[in-house]
Amino acid sequence: MNSNDKRFNSEIGYKVNQLSKTYDLEDRTAKFAKETRSFVKHLPKTIANIEDIKQLVRSSGSVGANYIEANDSLSKKDFFLMIIKICRKEAKESQYRLQLLDTGEKIPKPFSCTRF
Secondary structure, three states, X not given: OOHHHHHHHHHHHHHHHHHHHHHOHHHHHXXXXXXXXXXXXXXXXXXXXXXXXXXXXXXXXXXXXXXXXXXXXXXOHHHHHHHHHHHHHHHHHHHHHHHHOOOOOOOOOOOOHHXX
């Protein structure tokens, strides 16, 4: 590892730590995953919903897990960016799965993903 890599790593580490303090993304993604799990417990258990719920639970949890992995692996810029892109992809999948769910008449439409 040359001196440029060390400088780059410390710069990225600073930026990530600063973002974490500002936006608390680890906390917010964990909250999203927990609220998603709580939400799906109240959905009708139709065949379509069961499959969508499984995928929704996986993707909602993956957002935070991948973000944590990206923060812990600051050795290379490309790897960090790849993991952040995966986080974004998982968040979009979660939003899509929320739109597909049949909520029935008992509960209101799913909450908006944009607030997380």
